[in-house]
Amino acid sequence: xxxxxxxxxxxxxxxxxxxxxxxxxxxxxxxxxxxxxxxxxxxxxxxxxxxxxxxxxxxxxxxxxxxxxxxxxxxxxxxxxxxxxxxxxxxxxxxxxxxxxxxxxxxxxxxxxxxxxxxxxxxxxxxxxx
Numbered sequence: 001x002x003x004x005x006x007x008x009x010x011x012x013x014x015x016x017x018x019x020x021x022x023x024x025x026x027x028x029x030x031x032x033x034x035x036x037x038x039x040x041x042x043x044x045x046x047x048x049x050x051x052x053x054x055x056x057x058x059x060x061x062x063x064x065x066x067x068x069x070x071x072x073x074x075x076x077x078x079x080x081x082x083x084x085x086x087x088x089x090x091x092x093x094x095x096x097x098x099x100x101x102x103x104x105x106x107x108x109x110x111x112x113x114x115x116x117x118x119x120x121x122x123x124x125x126x127x128x129x130x
Contacts, residue, residue, distance in 0.1 A: 020111045026104050033100045041093040048085050 011021045 020115060022107055022111045023115075026108050030100065030104045034097065037093050037096050037100070041089050044089050045086055048082055 007024075011024065
């Protein structure tokens, strides 16, 4: 007996392209993009708090005779976080998430329409044969 609703793996090997894989993969793609966006946002905020600064390099630079402009730039990097970036990062993440969601919904609608149109065509063919 044939399974009328094959899984994602079975759909990948469907050479007749009778079922679309995109509808099954959209959820996984959205989840992946959500996690990726969260990681980037956290990395930006963590970078603003200096968690990625290498203190040994900074300490080595402090011992070298540097021009005042360079010294001032090194001292600025050791300061507190840029609050504009810290505050705007979550809003940028939400904007990113809205765009990704709209793209996923558009793909879902397009493929759902294609499947529905196939069902309508099959129904019309059945009616025409009667």
